[in-house]
Amino acid sequence: MGRPGFIFRNLMRHKARTFMTGFSVFLAFVLFGLLLALKQAFSFGVDLAGADRLITIHKVSLVQLLPIAYRYPIEQVEGVEVAAHFTWFGGYYREPNNQLPVFPTEIDSFLQIYSEFSIPPEQLAVWRGNRTGLLVGKTMADSFSWKVGDRISLASNIFENINGGNSWEFTIDGIFRGAGNGVDEFQAYMHYDYFNESRTFARDEVGWFLVKISDPADADQVAKSIDQIFANSPNETKTTTEKGFVQAFASQVGNIGKIVTFIMAIVLFSSLLVTGNAIAHGVSERTAEIAVLKAMGYTDLQALRLILSENLLLTLLFGGLGLLFAVVLTGALRFMLAKYLPGLALSGVQLLFALAVLLALGLISGLVPAYRAMALDVAEALSRR
Amino acid sequence: MLALLRQIVLVSWQSLLSIPARFSMTWISVVGTAGVVIVFVAILSIATGFKKTLNANTSTSNIIVLRAGSSSEMDSGFSGDQVTVIKSAILSANANQDVPVSAELYVVVDLEKKVTQQGANVPLRGVSGTASEIRKQFNIASGRYFEPGKRELIAGLGATAEFSGVAVGDRLTLGQDSWEVVGTFSAGQGVSESELWTDARILQSAYRRGDSYSAVYARLIEPESLNTLKNLLAEDPRVSAKVLPESEYYAQQSDTLYTFISVIGGVITLLMGLAAVFGALNTMYIAVSMRSKETATLRAMGFSNTAIVFSVLAEALLLGLIGGIIGCAVAYLIFNGVTVSTLNFASFSQIVFAFAVSPNLLVKGLMIALMISLVGGAFPALRAVRVPVAQGLRE
Numbered sequence A: 001m002g003r004p005g006f007i008f009r010n011l012m013r014h015k016a017r018t019f020m021t022g023f024s025v026f027l028a029f030v031l032f033g034l035l036l037a038l039k040q041a042f043s044f045g046v047d048l049a050g051a052d053r054l055i056t057i058h059k060v061s062l063v064q065l066l067p068i069a070y071r072y073p074i075e076q077v078e079g080v081e082v083a084a085h086f087t088w089f090g091g092y093y094r095e096p097n098n099q100l101p102v103f104p105t106e107i108d109s110f111l112q113i114y115s116e117f118s119i120p121p122e123q124l125a126v127w128r129g130n131r132t133g134l135l136v137g138k139t140m141a142d143s144f145s146w147k148v149g150d151r152i153s154l155a156s157n158i159f160e161n162i163n164g165g166n167s168w169e170f171t172i173d174g175i176f177r178g179a180g181n182g183v184d185e186f187q188a189y190m191h192y193d194y195f196n197e198s199r200t201f202a203r204d205e206v207g208w209f210l211v212k213i214s215d216p217a218d219a220d221q222v223a224k225s226i227d228q229i230f231a232n233s234p235n236e237t238k239t240t241t242e243k244g245f246v247q248a249f250a251s252q253v254g255n256i257g258k259i260v261t262f263i264m265a266i267v268l269f270s271s272l273l274v275t276g277n278a279i280a281h282g283v284s285e286r287t288a289e290i291a292v293l294k295a296m297g298y299t300d301l302q303a304l305r306l307i308l309s310e311n312l313l314l315t316l317l318f319g320g321l322g323l324l325f326a327v328v329l330t331g332a333l334r335f336m337l338a339k340y341l342p343g344l345a346l347s348g349v350q351l352l353f354a355l356a357v358l359l360a361l362g363l364i365s366g367l368v369p370a371y372r373a374m375a376l377d378v379a380e381a382l383s384r385r
Numbered sequence B: 001m002l003a004l005l006r007q008i009v010l011v012s013w014q015s016l017l018s019i020p021a022r023f024s025m026t027w028i029s030v031v032g033t034a035g036v037v038i039v040f041v042a043i044l045s046i047a048t049g050f051k052k053t054l055n056a057n058t059s060t061s062n063i064i065v066l067r068a069g070s071s072s073e074m075d076s077g078f079s080g081d082q083v084t085v086i087k088s089a090i091l092s093a094n095a096n097q098d099v100p101v102s103a104e105l106y107v108v109v110d111l112e113k114k115v116t117q118q119g120a121n122v123p124l125r126g127v128s129g130t131a132s133e134i135r136k137q138f139n140i141a142s143g144r145y146f147e148p149g150k151r152e153l154i155a156g157l158g159a160t161a162e163f164s165g166v167a168v169g170d171r172l173t174l175g176q177d178s179w180e181v182v183g184t185f186s187a188g189q190g191v192s193e194s195e196l197w198t199d200a201r202i203l204q205s206a207y208r209r210g211d212s213y214s215a216v217y218a219r220l221i222e223p224e225s226l227n228t229l230k231n232l233l234a235e236d237p238r239v240s241a242k243v244l245p246e247s248e249y250y251a252q253q254s255d256t257l258y259t260f261i262s263v264i265g266g267v268i269t270l271l272m273g274l275a276a277v278f279g280a281l282n283t284m285y286i287a288v289s290m291r292s293k294e295t296a297t298l299r300a301m302g303f304s305n306t307a308i309v310f311s312v313l314a315e316a317l318l319l320g321l322i323g324g325i326i327g328c329a330v331a332y333l334i335f336n337g338v339t340v341s342t343l344n345f346a347s348f349s350q351i352v353f354a355f356a357v358s359p360n361l362l363v364k365g366l367m368i369a370l371m372i373s374l375v376g377g378a379f380p381a382l383r384a385v386r387v388p389v390a391q392g393l394r395e
Helices: A003-013 A015-041 A068-076 A107-113 A121-129 A138-144 A192-198 A216-229 A242-253 A256-285 A287-295 A300-336 A348-375 A378-383 B002-017 B019-055 B080-093 B157-162 B200-206 B225-235 B246-290 B292-300 B305-335 B359-386 B389-394
Strands: A053-058 A080-086 A102-105 A133-137 A151-156 A167-176 A188-191 A208-213 A237-241 B062-067 B101-112 B119-127 B138-143 B152-156 B171-174 B177-187 B196-199 B215-219 B241-245 B339-344 B349-354
Touching: A003 A015, A003 A300, A015 A256, A015 A300, A015 A348, A015 B246, A053 A216, A053 A242, A068 A080, A068 A208, A068 A216, A080 A102, A080 A107, A102 A107, A102 A192, A107 A208, A121 A133, A121 A167, A133 A138, A138 A167, A188 A192, A208 A216, A216 A237, A237 A242, A242 B119, A242 B339, A256 A287, A256 A300, A256 A348, A256 B019, A256 B246, A287 A300, A287 A378, A300 A348, B002 B019, B002 B305, B019 B246, B019 B305, B019 B349, B019 B359, B062 B225, B062 B246, B080 B101, B080 B215, B080 B225, B101 B171, B101 B200, B119 B200, B119 B339, B152 B157, B157 B177, B157 B339, B157 B349, B196 B200, B225 B241, B241 B246, B246 B292, B246 B305, B246 B359, B292 B305, B292 B359, B292 B389, B305 B359
Parallel strands: A102 A188, A133 A167, B119 B196, B152 B177
Antiparallel strands: A053 A208, A053 A237, A080 A208, A133 A188, A151 A167, B062 B215, B062 B241, B101 B119, B101 B215, B119 B349, B138 B177, B152 B196, B171 B177, B339 B349
């Protein structure tokens, strides 16, 4: 019988114990995977922020509006390629408490800024020509079962329509795909002209400008230049990199990362104890047997490797299954929770990290028992029988 | 029956006495259980604290009037004329008795959060007249109230603690104007303590809001006059407004986050709890197998199976209880009262709150610990008596 077979047989000797230990490792890593996905969701898509994009907001606060005319001076700044403006529409679909990211914008500058979005050309052409057209990200369209051509009405918590009331009519003209993990696919864009001409107040005012610059290395300089233009005006601006802005927003919500890390540490520590305990007990039960192996010519190192491999096989197998299950679960939850938590995702990097943690867990929890097996004195162990 | 009880007590006592001898095994299940309880209590204390702050110091006799169709003060709005209409409706709903009324403008200002040193949306509330009378436990904590008509503001205790530049004596620059912080206030640890307050008129001009307000707060003499007021406003074509009790308004704001955190906490606890059950099962199976000879001896001496089963369960429950108590104690010591601030998505502004490890949470934590140990102990307990006595003695 080869060594892998031997290790396997040893694990199968106490089926119940192996299964229970394995299942607790499995659960720990399902949870580990889900927590990583949760952490990702609360980074609010910071990894999607373009390095060549700046965001200009009102200095007093994000909710103060800026004159739309600011666009032209911004575009005159050296190093700026294009500036697009966006406004928070405060739109919702049937559930007033669940505001959706819907933004009025101008199509040409929008397309230049978000060159990573892919929109079928024929849909784009229709959207361009239709004043009340809405361009919707795939995740958002899926979660409300919207199809191209559907007529929908969104309500706004903020803007009333000149026709009276806060209901706004749209046609779904296009569905776009984003560049990343789905966060950017949970948004929608409407035509600024329709929005501006139909709203009852704050005409010609917009929420913020997204500025594309030619060289990311100049970001700080360009940001300064923009803010200087409007210094000492009634509407002073604050310009930051898009990444810095998203990070600042995430930190407004709170240090979710820290809380999640704290939970992960406890989960791993418990898992370490359970696995270590089970394997240690297995070794102490088999003292005599290991002594016999050594008497037959097993070296100390081989004994160590035997126990370590046993533990590694157990943890990697069940932990790996746990991670796999977490990936599947995240996929399902992401669709179900798209309305509330659009960024739920497990990236390749995160999975590699989880695997490294799993490997470390397998090694560390097996260390003490494996060392005990290695240091076992044959004569003494056999005489104890 | 009494004999059985005596047996149970005897065997259980004996097995409890032997726990220290098996310390290396048992502490693992204790720690595992404690871990679950810590995580459960910690997560739920966030939800509880948030809810507590939003619902503290709100009153059912206070009402808030918002623009129909708006979801919070942030996106509500009335013109000065409309506010006059609303005020007179409030007056007649209260049988023309004078009640405290305050038309308020709610905006946010970008201030640096001390912990993160990043900007955050801090609520800035312009109030008029009797705003501080409406909030029941409003008290000036230091300095003085702002003087109407001046660029002065007062800061809630939570806001002063969490954000830079709003301590008494600081000057705050909003646009081209500079404001002086002249005092701090407490408000029954409620949501107002996260806010900055100033004169509504001054704030209107600073934010160039003309003569507009976000909401009207008032105290009703009889809670029943709420419906009268609703009807009066519904019939008036000059305003489209919705009226709701202050308590309901803030309860709505806390609901989403409370549910969200509770669900996430529940899922995490469930998964961790299951993993801990397997840990406990392992521990108890090992404990039982280590004592199989002892158990068999007892049974040979005539102790009943029931007594043996109970002794194993008693051991498991005791370990679970210890784990639960450790978990509750650790969670309480680390988390209770820790003050943080988060973005309240409903009003898009910061709210300062403290983690609240309530007695209710601690009880739930202990229940979870006992449940884990009960399940983890039941199967090994049955195993202990299933082995034939003769075989048990030989092992």
